[in-house]
């Protein structure tokens with residue numbers, strides 16, 4: 001596997017796991033908590049996949065992309 005394929009594989013797995021989590025979370029009530037906002041990519045994904053849900057994100061420092069700050 002090339003490094004590019006390895007990177008794509010890791011990102012695809014991350015996306016697929018998050019999508020599966022969203023299917024389960026959609027069946028539950030309450031707020032959604034993300035531990036580790038980072039760049040905000042996963043927060044942005046959660047916001048798209050769980051419209052209308054309150055999502056609270058934590059991090060020790062704000063370093064997220066401007067489009068992905070809660």
Ligand SMILES: C[S@@+](CC[C@H](N)C(=O)[O-])C[C@H]1O[C@@H](n2cnc3c(N)ncnc32)[C@H](O)[C@@H]1O
Nearest residue numbers: 035036037038039040041042043058059060061
């Ligand atoms: C791998 S990054 C998260 C990536 C992010 N979900 C994204 O999609 O861009 C992990 C984040 O967790 C944060 N983190 C790690 N340990 C922490 C702690 N003890 N308290 C608060 N934030 C922490 C780091 O600052 C880092 O931004």
